Every structure is written in structure tokens, then in C-alpha cells.
Amino acid sequence: MTAAIGELKLIMRVIALSLLLSLQAFAQEKTVNEVTPAVQVVAPAPSPSVSPSPTPGGTPEPTTNMEAEKSAPVSTVMVTKAEDLKAFPKFSFKSYGYFTFSQAETFKAVNDLTKYNRRKMDLAEIAFEGNYELTPTSKIEFEVEIEHGGVGTAMEFDPFEEFGEFETEVEKGGEVALPEFVYKKSFPTTDSVLKVGKFPLFISIGTILEKPSRFYAIQASDVEAAMIPYHWNELGVQAEQKIWKFTGRLGLVSGLNSEFFRSYSWVGGGYQRQFENVNADDLATVASLEFGSVAKGSGVGLAYYNGNSQNNRYKKDKLTVSAEVEIWSLLVNYRIWKFQLTGESLRGTLENSDKVALANSTLGGLAKPKSFAPLGHKAVLDSVQLAYDIFDDNTLVPYVRWEHVNTFDEVQGSITKYPRYDWTRSSAGLMWAWDQGAFMKFQYAEDRTELIGMPETKWFGLAFGFDIAKFN
Numbered sequence: 001m002t003a004a005i006g007e008l009k010l011i012m013r014v015i016a017l018s019l020l021l022s023l024q025a026f027a028q029e030k031t032v033n034e035v036t037p038a039v040q041v042v043a044p045a046p047s048p049s050v051s052p053s054p055t056p057g058g059t060p061e062p063t064t065n066m067e068a069e070k071s072a073p074v075s076t077v078m079v080t081k082a083e084d085l086k087a088f089p090k091f092s093f094k095s096y097g098y099f100t101f102s103q104a105e106t107f108k109a110v111n112d113l114t115k116y117n118r119r120k121m122d123l124a125e126i127a128f129e130g131n132y133e134l135t136p137t138s139k140i141e142f143e144v145e146i147e148h149g150g151v152g153t154a155m156e157f158d159p160f161e162e163f164g165e166f167e168t169e170v171e172k173g174g175e176v177a178l179p180e181f182v183y184k185k186s187f188p189t190t191d192s193v194l195k196v197g198k199f200p201l202f203i204s205i206g207t208i209l210e211k212p213s214r215f216y217a218i219q220a221s222d223v224e225a226a227m228i229p230y231h232w233n234e235l236g237v238q239a240e241q242k243i244w245k246f247t248g249r250l251g252l253v254s255g256l257n258s259e260f261f262r263s264y265s266w267v268g269g270g271y272q273r274q275f276e277n278v279n280a281d282d283l284a285t286v287a288s289l290e291f292g293s294v295a296k297g298s299g300v301g302l303a304y305y306n307g308n309s310q311n312n313r314y315k316k317d318k319l320t321v322s323a324e325v326e327i328w329s330l331l332v333n334y335r336i337w338k339f340q341l342t343g344e345s346l347r348g349t350l351e352n353s354d355k356v357a358l359a360n361s362t363l364g365g366l367a368k369p370k371s372f373a374p375l376g377h378k379a380v381l382d383s384v385q386l387a388y389d390i391f392d393d394n395t396l397v398p399y400v401r402w403e404h405v406n407t408f409d410e411v412q413g414s415i416t417k418y419p420r421y422d423w424t425r426s427s428a429g430l431m432w433a434w435d436q437g438a439f440m441k442f443q444y445a446e447d448r449t450e451l452i453g454m455p456e457t458k459w460f461g462l463a464f465g466f467d468i469a470k471f472n
Helices: 002-042 065-086 353-361
Strands: 090-109 112-135 138-147 153-158 165-170 176-187 192-200 233-243 246-254 283-293 298-308 324-336 339-350 378-388 396-410 422-435 438-449 457-468
Touching: 233 283
Parallel strands: none
Antiparallel strands: 090 112, 090 457, 112 138, 138 176, 153 165, 176 192, 192 233, 233 246, 246 283, 283 298, 298 324, 324 339, 339 378, 378 396, 396 422, 422 438, 438 457
16 A cells, blocks of 8 residues: 555656646747747848749749748738737636425434434525636636525534534635636646636545536535535645646645544535635645546546645644645546446545544634544545436436445544444436526435444435526
8 A cells, every 4th residue: 555655656746747847848938939029020021132023924922932931920920919919808707506405314313213304495506607818828717606595604403413403604605605716827838737826626526527517416426525625626826737638737725724624524624714814824735647537527537635734723732743634536537438437536544633633622612513523534435426328418317326435434542433424325316408508407315324223314306407608
């Protein structure tokens, strides 16, 4: 295992090296661009010595072939560039959204496992994606999301907290959010891209397949939120380099805050959106290597995340040891004939998880974790989905999916394993694109935990939504 990790780290170093080479190529590209204007001055006003002379047949021809090759292309380039620049800046935006109805079996309390049905309706998400093109090679992308139709705090009810307890959840960033705001600069000569701002991390299926038209179930993943942030976007800088069908990425982004790590979401609660500012005393490294395009359903990828979460805490004195988070993920979303295979495998490690849990258990006020303080040292997540496109046009697609997550796969110190968080969901469903840009999704699932005595539960969901590719 150690040797395999060593080899993977070597691959990431190769990616970093390729990015450095691309920066060198960018420097060369810049040098070429600086020379170009000197050539353009000569082309439109040729000197008498290079003027075309009449041939015996009356057809003018250049004095030399070399001068002809220079003058004609440069003039064309100048006109084309001028016309292109007049068309900028450009602005366009897209939109998607959906609402859901669900019915789930649940329990009254931890000491009364009598099942009953709970039905819910939710205006889950409406998103607006803006694209502001500054030049042919640079643009600003942003996205505004309105989740659950409102803004403010939310109350949660957990039947297993003592005898059933109401919780208050502060979700400033989860209700009306600006999850993406990024400046992108492309370098066509080297096939490189530089991103600066807040952007999605290439780390999980739930973050990569963000738009509902890119996945067939109601959610791209039903179990990721139990382990990592769902729709995980961070502030930072990232370089991308394409070589043939491979894309390498290397970025430096804001890290997590271990003060908000909880049993039910492992490191997911450390995604800093509870406060106005993001603490940046600890940064994280993200790297990935992708073949094809996972987002477009024709690729596989390997991703890596590493960052400390100790110094982003507000009460630093409660934790005096490192709390490094490391995540590896293997991703696939590939189509063969009418079959679409989608899956992921995540392996995560939280350093000194027992010390983090102890430090969190002494927090007070809204940050008090109560019985959700224990944390696993290693967490695992596996998911696989097989879909069949009946008419080969994505209008009617049934699928089956299996997902499993266990955030207490290994523990440290006095922490004991919690089988309640060893959870498996088996699903089957259908996506029906019944109108231009509009869709319906049906999903039936059975949930099972490893907690002894807890019976399996059933869940049914229905989603109705739209995905409009472009407004103007």
C-alpha cells in the first residue's frame, strides 16, 4: 500500500513538472506576441522596392516569394484580430433548477424503532451560470445558487440524539451562495489554462457532475455528504495542462477547519462557509490526472487532496497537534454504446482524529457537537452506477446504483467504531427528458446500516426540473 501511494505521489510530481514546462512555453508565447506588432507595421504599407511589378500578361506579382508569404497572412491576421476584438466583451448565462418530493421511512427515537413514513417537498436548487468573455482567451465565470428557496438558519431533527432532539444549523453559504467566481486564462499555444478565484475541485462525482443534466439520479451522489463537502468549491489558484487526451491539474486552495468536523459528515462540515471570511492559515494542495472528460461522460480520473485543518480553527489553543486531511479518489464516467458507467472510490485519512474529536467536544455554543464529536481516522466511499440509454439520445434512461460509505473504517485512541455510519444505499430509477430542457427523475432506494437491530428503510424520490443550456 505504501509503495502504491509512493508511485501515485510520483505521478503527481510529473503533473507538476508538466505544468512548469507549460509556464515556460507561456513565456515563449509571450515573446512571440511581443514581436508580432513590428511585422504588422511593415505589411500594410509596402515600400516601393517591394511593390508588385506587372507581368507580361498584366497580372501583378510580388517581387519575391518570401515577401508575398509575409505580407498576405499578416494582413489577414490583422483584420481578423480587429474584428474579433470588436466582438468583446461578451456575456451569456445559463440556468437550471429542480424541486423534489420524497417519502422516507424513519424512526421515532433511538429507543423506539417503530417505522413511519415522512413525506417532504423541497425547492432544492435554482442556479444561474454567467459567462463573461473578456477576450478570445480570457473570461470570468460565476454561478449563483438559491437552495431550498430561502436564506437563513435551518432546523434539523435527529431522532437518535438522546430521545429525539432539534438542532439549529447555520447555512449561510448553503442557501443563497456564490459557489463559483473564477477568472480563466487560456493559452492556446501550450494548451494550458490558469484559474484564479473560487472554483469546483476535481475530487468527486458530486462536484464534477454538478448540473442535473449530467447525471440520471436525483443527486449525483447520495452518500458523499456523509464524508466530504458536497459541491466542493474552494478559493485559490489552479493550473491545467492538456497533453493529447490527458489533463493534469495542480492547485493551491483554502483549507478546511477541523472545528466543524462531525460524526455524520466526517470532514464535510469543515468546509468554511459558516462565517463571512475564510481562514487561510492552512492551505491545501489539489492535484488530478484525467483521461478524456469525466464531466462529459467520457473519461476517468485520479485525484488527490492534502491539507492541514489545525490552524484554520478559531480556538487554536484547544488543538496543539496537526490535523492533516488526505483524500485519494478514483473516478469514472464512461459511455460504451448505450451503457453509461459512473462510479467513484474515495479513501480518506484524518491525522490525530482522536485529538480533534476531544478538542471539538469541549466547544460551546453553536459549535458544540454534543454526541457527534467522535471521528474516524480513515473513511471509505465506493459507488457504482450503470445506466442504459434506450433511444440513444438521453431522453429515457433507466439505471441501477450501489453506494457505500463508512467514516469509521479505522479509529484512533479511545474512539470506538460507530456502525451507524457504515451505510449502504441500493437504488434504481429512471430519468425522462419529456420536453426540451425539462426533465423528470424517479428513484427508489433501500438503506442499510451495520448498526445491530436497526431495520432497513425504504426511500422514494421524484424530481422535476429544467436545464436551459443558453439564454442568449
